Amino acid sequence: MAETHPGDGTSAARERLARAQTALLAALVADGPVPDGFDAERLAVQRRALIGKRADVVAKVAPELPEILGEKTFRTEFAAYARGRPMEGGYRRDALDFARRLTEEGRAVDRATRLKVRRWWLERSGATPPPEGRVRRALYRLRAARQAG
């Protein structure tokens, strides 16, 4: 094995690499500036590809969202949500954040759809689990509807 010694030999290289990779990733997921020497168009293609992959996984962990929204609206709304917003805490969290955001500012979706998304979010966000019993659940949904309106 060559001249690498765990712990010392690569620390300067690690710092340089960390700076370079951080600048690239920030440009791709956090609306950072295009780092020197990169092709801006290609970066845009990669940015969209990453959001597309992220949407694929979110659609797998939360298949109800593309069902409620329709595939096309799900994709466009998700892209609008994800642009410049790095993922925090995994894909389930991402699906919940996306749904919450959609109920707050999803302009391209009508009120009924937004209400469905809000219900979906309320039932999964853990803050207020849907209560037992039909009457209580109906009241809870009514309340959710008012909040979403």
Added chain:
Amino acid sequence: MGATDIRATGTRAADTRVRLGTGIGWRPEIADGIEAQPGIDWVEVVAENVCPDHLPEPLLRLSERGTKIVPHGVSLGLGGADRPDPAKLAALAERAEALQAPLVTEHIAFVRAGGGTTGRPRMEAGHLLPVPRTRDALDVLCENVAAAQEALPVPLAVENIAALVNWPGEEMSEGRFLAELVERTGVQLLIDVANLHTNHVNRGEDPAVALGELPLDALAYVHVAGGFERDGVWHDSHGHPVPQPVLDVLAQLCARTAPPGVLLERDENFPPVAELAAELDGIRAVLAGGGAEAEARHG
């Protein structure tokens, strides 16, 4: 003496590579089809998608009937600036043992960055991003690979990825970069011929040049997958049939060496399993043809 004979009689007595055969990426969506399909020698599972205590029943049944299973990690980020996370390495090791895997595989990529002294919060890419082919990146990668090898109970093979972006100021070709990585760490290679095709379209890198520089002695197995071209850019979607140019790169590889294993990857837009079986037949035909070509050349 033919190329196959050289390999069999061994100028390389220490070749411990496992003969895998032809396989397919195991995904829950096609689990039933895979089980019903004869002639699938082995499968690969995405390591992060299985829990060692609750392995999916269809996967256990495959294992019981002797189908080899290889865990394929996507989250280590061996090409990243940080040392690999010991917890992630332990999780991968645990999966290798639970699946009685002959080897495990990961990618030459970075998947997260930020934090520490970078002045940015930590960010996850959510997918594989290319490592700059520089001395710095190679030194770091070698050390990370060595750390992973120490933590894993079985050999590690690492895969070349598909890139949409080019790093400025690269110092080495992909082939040279991989050759030095293998020389310094003894790691095995998982060569994705679809990714070589991707880098041909997107970065103008000729697969024949890459194949000529690669240390094919270290080849553990080959990935084959489909994608699509849009506006002059190849998207390695894993959601489309394997196109002819990718099979052509596989043929070029097979003309140089007999791969110990080949695996078809499909992650999206799953067709009936009969279509995947037909794709596997197409791959087998290339393998047979490649062997014959090599024989003709050397024999």
